[in-house]
Amino acid sequence: MPLPIVIADDSLLPRRVLTRALPKDWDVEISYATNGREAIEHYRAGRASVMFLDLTMPDMTSYQVLDALQHEDLNTFVIVVSADVQPMAQERVRALGAIASCRSR
Secondary structure: OOEEEEEEOOOHHHHHHHHHHOOOOOOEEEEEEOOHHHHHHHHHOOOOOEEEEEOOOOOOOHHHHHHHHHHOOOOOEEEEEEOOOOHHHHHHHHHOOOOEEEEOO
16 A cells, blocks of 8 residues: 655645655655645545645645644644755744654755
8 A cells, every 4th residue: 555645845846856755666655735735635635644845835834734733633744845944943843743854955
């Protein structure tokens, strides 16, 4: 059974880069979201055991997505990926439940 993954970023290039960065031997089913609201919809549809979130997106930011996940008691592994993850942002997303934050290049 494939691992359902959501890659949420409002830009196509980072979505492609993250997709290619996943190990080729992983059995995954990837869904894409261009904003946080779509990411939440994918989760509710059962397509997000793991979620990669861009820090800033239109409609809902990763902070708002993480807050919604916490308040609705939704359970997924979230990794925040952004070109500009400052220490304060890293602390904030981890406090909201992200398991990791990393800088994309």
